[in-house]
Amino acid sequence: MTVKDYLELPYNIVIKKIKDESGTYYHAAVLELDGCQSTGDTYGEAYSGILEAMEGYIETKLENGFDVPVPLDTDKYSGKFVVRMPKSLHQRLAMEASQEGVSLNQYALYKLSH
Incomplete structure (x- = not known):
């Protein structure tokens, strides 16, 4: 495969707004390409920068004769998994979900995403 072929694959790009002591900017990274990242003052700059970084990374x-990781196969994820936990944690989460007026599944999803 060529660089162009790889760039046409559906890689997972994550762009996050950052606020720290240096100011506000956007950080972009490719989940499958370890260390492939870019920043920009705007979302668009970060996106443009990550596309350029991907090209250089793959090239x-x-x-140098190394394998290039391909995008993660998102079709193999069903959206559910089983988690074993102590009864006390299960009880606490169920009670918190009840207080919030949501299902335990909805509450767990909220907790995992924050």
Whole structure:
């Protein structure tokens, strides 16, 4: 495969707004390409930068004979998994969900995403 072929694959790009002591900016990274990242003052700059970084990353890997990771297969994820936990934690989460007026599943999803 060529660099262009890889760039046409559906890689997972994450762009996050950052506020820290240096100010506000956007950080972009490709989940499958370890270390492939970029920043920009705007979302658009970060996105443009990550596309450029991906090209350089893939080109360097190919030139040096390394494998280039392919995108994660999102079709293999069903959206559910089983978690074993102590009874006391299950009780606490169920009580908190009840207080919030939501199901335990909805509450667990909220807790996992924050």
